[in-house]
Amino acid sequence: MLNHYRMFAAYNAWANRTLYTEVGKLDDEAFRRNLGAFFGSLHRTLNHLLTADRIWLKRFTGEGDAPTSLDAVLHEDFAGLWAARQAEDARLAAFVDSLTDGQIRSDITYSPLTNPAVITHPLGPALTHVFNHQTHHRGQCHGILTALGGPSLALDLIYFVRTEGKEYL
Numbered sequence: 001m002l003n004h005y006r007m008f009a010a011y012n013a014w015a016n017r018t019l020y021t022e023v024g025k026l027d028d029e030a031f032r033r034n035l036g037a038f039f040g041s042l043h044r045t046l047n048h049l050l051t052a053d054r055i056w057l058k059r060f061t062g063e064g065d066a067p068t069s070l071d072a073v074l075h076e077d078f079a080g081l082w083a084a085r086q087a088e089d090a091r092l093a094a095f096v097d098s099l100t101d102g103q104i105r106s107d108i109t110y111s112p113l114t115n116p117a118v119i120t121h122p123l124g125p126a127l128t129h130v131f132n133h134q135t136h137h138r139g140q141c142h143g144i145l146t147a148l149g150g151p152s153l154a155l156d157l158i159y160f161v162r163t164e165g166k167e168y169l
Contacts, residue, residue, distance in 0.1 A: 001104050001124065007168035008131040009096045013089040019138055020046075020082050022150050026056045029149045031078055037140040039071060043071075046081055047073045047143070049137050053088050056130050060095060060109040060123065070113060092130070099123075 007093065022041055023031065034040035051067045051074060056106050058066035067074065075081035095167045104127070109120040138155060 001058070001101055002099060003168060005096045005099070005104070005127060005131075006093075007161075007165060008128075009089075009093040010168070011157050012131055012134050013086075013093060014164055015134070015138055015155045016085055016089055018153055018155060019141055019145070020085065022145055022153060023141070024078060024082065026145075026148060026150070028078075033086060033144075033148065035144045035147050038137075039140075042141055042144050043076075043078075043081075043169055044073065045137055045141050046069065046085070047071075047075060049134060050074055050081065050084055050088055052133060053092060053130065054125065056090060056111065057088070057095060064091070068113065070100050081116060096127070 025044070026042070030042075032041050034041045034044075034050075037045055039045040048071060051070060051072045054064055054074075055066045058064050075084055104124045105122055107120050108123050108126060109118060109119055142153055142155060
């Protein structure tokens, strides 16, 4: 499982670089335009992804800042958001690299922001959720990007494996 999660961490960073490269070509109005995605705009959706990753990494590691709202805007500007995304992707990859198979099977306990109940389950499904959540909202960003006239990006995992991810085969 460790190699699987390492692949997901590397893929996640690659997909984010691919997406941010194209989003960075937009003007500020387009970046902030609400096109009806769950968080509205690229600006707010990309902030949500950073927010969620910080919340999960705080749960996993006990370290770092954890926003108290899923719609927190951590960075108003694209450059700051992109720099923070790269740092968070590196932090996520370092966390995955620090794990053992036993830790992946071990339980974590936390309370969701939207429900004060205490939840306990193995780390593995929560870590899988983090990567799946990124893919879900990157898909929304891709839809917004194409609606704004941007390119249709090849963000599927298999494209990563065929190009930069061959070491995970």
